Amino acid sequence: MHGDLEAQRHWMEITTHLPMSQWYFYDLQYWGLDYPPLTAYHSWLLGRVGSIIDPSWFALSTSRGIESQLLKVYMRASVLVSEYFVYIPAAIILNRKLGRIRGLSSWESSVALVAVLMQPATILIDHAHFQYNTVMLGFTLASISSILAGRALWGCVFFVAALCYKQMALYYAPAMFAYLVGICAVQGFNFSRFFSIAVVTIISFAICFAPLLLGSIYDQYRGISAFTAREAILPPLLAELPLSFNEQSWYFPPLLQLTQSIHRIFPFARGLFEDKVANMWCAIHTAHKLTQYPLGQMQRISTVVTLISILPSTMTISLFPRAELLPWAMASTAWGFYLCSFQVHEKSVLLPLLPMTILLGSDGGLGTELRAWIGWANMLGAWTLFPLLKRDELRMPYGVLTLLWSYLLGLPPTSLSLYFGRQSSNGGLNILTKLVHLGFYVAMIAWHMGEAFVPPPEGKPDLWVVLNVLIGFAGFGVCFIWCNWQLILQSGMMEDYFGDRQRMEAAQKMKEKRQ
Numbered sequence: 001m002h003g004d005l006e007a008q009r010h011w012m013e014i015t016t017h018l019p020m021s022q023w024y025f026y027d028l029q030y031w032g033l034d035y036p037p038l039t040a041y042h043s044w045l046l047g048r049v050g051s052i053i054d055p056s057w058f059a060l061s062t063s064r065g066i067e068s069q070l071l072k073v074y075m076r077a078s079v080l081v082s083e084y085f086v087y088i089p090a091a092i093i094l095n096r097k098l099g100r101i102r103g104l105s106s107w108e109s110s111v112a113l114v115a116v117l118m119q120p121a122t123i124l125i126d127h128a129h130f131q132y133n134t135v136m137l138g139f140t141l142a143s144i145s146s147i148l149a150g151r152a153l154w155g156c157v158f159f160v161a162a163l164c165y166k167q168m169a170l171y172y173a174p175a176m177f178a179y180l181v182g183i184c185a186v187q188g189f190n191f192s193r194f195f196s197i198a199v200v201t202i203i204s205f206a207i208c209f210a211p212l213l214l215g216s217i218y219d220q221y222r223g224i225s226a227f228t229a230r231e232a233i234l235p236p237l238l239a240e241l242p243l244s245f246n247e248q249s250w251y252f253p254p255l256l257q258l259t260q261s262i263h264r265i266f267p268f269a270r271g272l273f274e275d276k277v278a279n280m281w282c283a284i285h286t287a288h289k290l291t292q293y294p295l296g297q298m299q300r301i302s303t304v305v306t307l308i309s310i311l312p313s314t315m316t317i318s319l320f321p322r323a324e325l326l327p328w329a330m331a332s333t334a335w336g337f338y339l340c341s342f343q344v345h346e347k348s349v350l351l352p353l354l355p356m357t358i359l360l361g362s363d364g365g366l367g368t369e370l371r372a373w374i375g376w377a378n379m380l381g382a383w384t385l386f387p388l389l390k391r392d393e394l395r396m397p398y399g400v401l402t403l404l405w406s407y408l409l410g411l412p413p414t415s416l417s418l419y420f421g422r423q424s425s426n427g428g429l430n431i432l433t434k435l436v437h438l439g440f441y442v443a444m445i446a447w448h449m450g451e452a453f454v455p456p457p458e459g460k461p462d463l464w465v466v467l468n469v470l471i472g473f474a475g476f477g478v479c480f481i482w483c484n485w486q487l488i489l490q491s492g493m494m495e496d497y498f499g500d501r502q503r504m505e506a507a508q509k510m511k512e513k514r515q
Contacts, residue, residue, distance in 0.1 A: 012047030020215030087138030102363035112361035160204035182321025216253035278472025309336030384472035
């Protein structure tokens with residue numbers, strides 16, 4: 001209980017009992033609120049409904065660590081209900097939109113939709129480990145669907161909602177920003193479109209933060225301080241400003257709330273990575289300890305490396321701003337953030353996997369190549385979560401869901417038809433792809449056998465977890481390269497390049513003949 005489920009329950013506890021101005025200040029050492037305002041409002045709503053059933057579930061302070069089975073049922077049901085309100089409708093609408101654009105049959109679209117809704121990593125994290133990631137992911141799907149429908153402004157609204165629910169949606173932000181800049185600037189600068197996008201985005205952020213900021217003003221009017229007995233420190237962002245503020249003024253409470261929420265949302269003091277995660281920094285740390293370097297220095301280095309990693313995809317989508325390329329660009333930037341950015345959690349792998357998986361509903365999505373690559377990425381992503389799931393005693397759900405999903409899409413270990421036999425011979429995978437995929441599948445199976453039956457040697461208790469990190473990092477690096485390469489190919493950039501080369505060579509030959 002004292003994991004993410006308790007964290008979510010605790011946020012329902014504080015949002016239903018404390019004034020708004022104290023939400024981001026109250027007892028930060030015990031699962032302090034560290035997500036954007038939409039998560040806080042969602043917690044308030046669920047806490048209010050749950051308190052009608054049993055007020056003891058969310059009683060202030062005394063409910064900590066409560067182990068009620070009925071509470072667990074309610075909490076898990078709340079994930080399902082939230083998913084049915086946001087994620088599932090958005091996935092269905094986007095799937096139908098992609099199917100109509102590409103002229104897919106209803107059977108192909110249905111299989112692709114089931115694959116999206118049955119993603120093992122998403123189900124295991126949200127419904128087993130316990131999170132509400134599908135709300136943020138649902139807003140993201142709604143944003144993509146709106147853009148595909150030619151409604152860029154609604155796309156901005158839904159994407160801001162995703163950002164204001166969970167800051168992890170920032171993994172997609174560079175691709176979204178580059179696309180919006182592209183549609184405004186590629187064919188001559190369209191000022192009216194740029195202005196409308198900017199205004200709608202700002203208004204959307206303002207609406208999301210308005211209840212929190214207005215609530216702080218109202219609390220000041222009632223004589224309620226944002227500071228509790230346990231926390232009386234100004235947010236670093238506010239304390240470091242070279243200005244003095246009148247704490248009795250009307251504007252100080254919203255400024256205090258804004259800076260404190262930003263400080264909580266972006267936890268730069270936590271460290272380079274969370275636990276053991278299959279990204280570049282954790283992989284390097286296994287051989288060369290990065291903790292010996294100042295935290296500020298590592299923040300700067302990770303920022304520069306992340307910017308470099310997302311540069312190819314953002315440049316491509318800005319130069320070729322076509323809506324159908326957006327999932328490829330979002331997957332590429334999300335992989336760049338996951339592999340290279342600061343403070344990455346294992347669960348963040350859900351972000352690059354989603355835009356990849358929705359491409360199963362596009363043209364050729366259920367064909368050999370895309371199905372093999374997208375399926376392999378999802379199986380690898382779920383596999384890297386196993387050490388986290390094992391701590392929660394979720395081995396059985398992990399095994400059932402991953403094998404069921406692999407059976408649905410005809411993937412190893414339940415089927416080898418994509419790599420051998422008739423499917424592989426009819427315009428199938430090249431030998432290098434087969435070797436890479438099958439090599440990782442064998443490594444994953446071998447790892448599970450070793451982790452289950454071979455105890456780690458003395459002095460190396462984390463041996464199997466470290467191997468999981470290293471194998472996962474290598475595989476995700478391949479996914480990152482493949483997504484970027486597919487984006488470049490789909491954009492037509494290579495065709496333009498080779499076409500120009502051919503025209504130049506033909507012109508040179510004509511010139512030589514005339515001479």
